[in-house]
Amino acid sequence: MIDLQELLSPFTETYERKLEGIAKNLVLNHNLNVHSWEHTQRVVHYIKAIVPNLVRQNSEPDSEDIRYLKRNAVAAGFFHDVGREIDSCDKGIHAILSEKIFLEKAAPLLEDYDIASIAYAIRYHSDKYSPDGKKPVMQNYYPPAEIDIRVAEALCDADRLDLIRLELYPVILPEFLNTDCAKSFANSPAHKGIYKEIFFSNEYMERFEKEEVEKREALNFSPE
Numbered sequence: 001m002i003d004l005q006e007l008l009s010p011f012t013e014t015y016e017r018k019l020e021g022i023a024k025n026l027v028l029n030h031n032l033n034v035h036s037w038e039h040t041q042r043v044v045h046y047i048k049a050i051v052p053n054l055v056r057q058n059s060e061p062d063s064e065d066i067r068y069l070k071r072n073a074v075a076a077g078f079f080h081d082v083g084r085e086i087d088s089c090d091k092g093i094h095a096i097l098s099e100k101i102f103l104e105k106a107a108p109l110l111e112d113y114d115i116a117s118i119a120y121a122i123r124y125h126s127d128k129y130s131p132d133g134k135k136p137v138m139q140n141y142y143p144p145a146e147i148d149i150r151v152a153e154a155l156c157d158a159d160r161l162d163l164i165r166l167e168l169y170p171v172i173l174p175e176f177l178n179t180d181c182a183k184s185f186a187n188s189p190a191h192k193g194i195y196k197e198i199f200f201s202n203e204y205m206e207r208f209e210k211e212e213v214e215k216r217e218a219l220n221f222s223p224e
Ligand SMILES: [Fe+2]
Pocket: 080, 081, 094, 095, 125, 126
């Protein structure tokens, strides 16, 4: 289950604020629209809601394992798009660049994080295919033993849940998601409602709509 409270809660934990501060400072292009900082914030909120569902066998939702996983997955969320330079498809270049920036600039500032698993999640988060040409879900990846693949599962699902902000993706295909909780949440009324009621401020919506009109005018698009 996706916990809607997690989606509503501000970033209050000290580690969240620290990660957000470092990551925001490393963003290469602050003028992106569909990959604005609001996108990153929504991805982190989704991650926090997904992580409690990733409990290991014999573990508890409030266990140390889950608390550590949450820190690492939240870190992956904050840094996953720092290297993005353009809004349109860049064939995964930004994922490689974001991983590099994370490893070189952020990792030295972070103590007690699973750096390898965060870097792995960032590197593969925007794959169109798995390494052997299958769907880019983590069961089709073969990471080294030290990698906690749950970090990548949380990041990839969270990033895809935010695809419905784009006109191109009115529906999220469940077969491209890793976790059962994201599959059942995707396309639900609660999921769609978030975009009207929770995250999008009036200012954001006005900006978004204005840009849509400008784009359509530029394309000489006339609605039917
Ligand atoms: Fe990305």
